[in-house]
Every structure is written in C-alpha cells, then in structure tokens.
Amino acid sequence: MLKPRAGVALAVLAAFALVGCGEAQATRCKTKSGFPVPRFVSLKSGEVNARNGPGEDHRILWTWRVRNLPLLVVAESREWRKVQDPQGGTAWVKAQMVDTSRSVMRVKGGDLPLLAEPKPGAKVVAYLRAGAVALQLKNAKGWSRLQAGGEKGWAPETEVWGGGPEPDCQGVKVPTG
DSSP: OOOHHHHHHHHHHHHHHHHHHHHHHHHSOSSSSSSOSSEEEEESSSOEEEESSSSTTSOEEEEEOOTTOEEEEEEEOSSEEEEEOTTSOEEEEEGGGEESSOEEEOOSSSOEEEESSSSTTOOEEEEEOTTOEEEEEEEETTEEEEEETTEEEEEEGGGSBSOSOOOOSTTOOOOOO
C-alpha cells in the first residue's frame, strides 16, 4: 500500500507525464512520420538511389551523389519519402536516407555573398557558388544563416533553394489509405 505522500507524488508525476504527452502530440502532424508535408529534408549519404515508386522493386531512375542535398518531401509512406530535388526531379527514396537537418542549394547563377549580419549592405564574409550546398543553421525574418566550407554567413532565403522557416502542421492534408 502507498503512503499518502507517495500517492500524491505519484499523482503529480503522472499529471506532468500527461501534460508532456499532450504537448508532444500537439506538435506532431497526422502523417506517417508525424512531420508536415511538404517539408525540406537533406540526404544523409553521398549516394542515394532515386526510384520511380515506394519500394526496392521499383526501377532506379538516377542516383544522387551529393551529401546534404536539400530535398522537398511531397508525399510519404511509412518507409518511403516522395521527394523533389532542386532541379525539379521527383522520385522516391527510403526514409532512412533523408535527415531532418536543413540544407540549401544555390540554384541561381552567380556567387551569393554571405553576410556578417542579416541585413542588406552588411560586410561580406564569404561567397556561396552557384550549385553549391550549404547547411542552414538558422532562419530569421526572411534570412538564412548558412555554413559552407567552414564559413558562416547570412543570405536572403529567396536566394537559395531549401531555405526558410520550419513548416508547421497547420493545413497538412493526410492522404487516406
């Protein structure tokens, strides 16, 4: 039998546990992964097969050979993600081949100045070349803090593909079946 103090302590712990579950559930979407669709992810590996359907029995369309390549998840199943790459190609990849860490790619022509501060006219600290991939460290008010080649700097999120704020679960449509 529990002592009165132990019973109160157990009730308080249970209440905190339930509150924690409610908050965690509130931040999850009603998708197979629990994350919003669409959302940006990045490739975990430097070699990932892109397939024409969600399964290893589907034909390989091409192989991506760029670690941290940003991809847009447009649909998902439990074990597979349908993704779009920066050039607009769409294919299926195994869920374990993508990561929730954010990366971006400079798809426009010309080098992109990375700035010391998130404001126009700030000091240029580095350049992101056309076609280069960078990690997105932070996003704030239309600016992305990026890291590439050991250098860090700010760039307007409209100048890279894959940047921007984290999506939320508002308006997420869950396919039936």
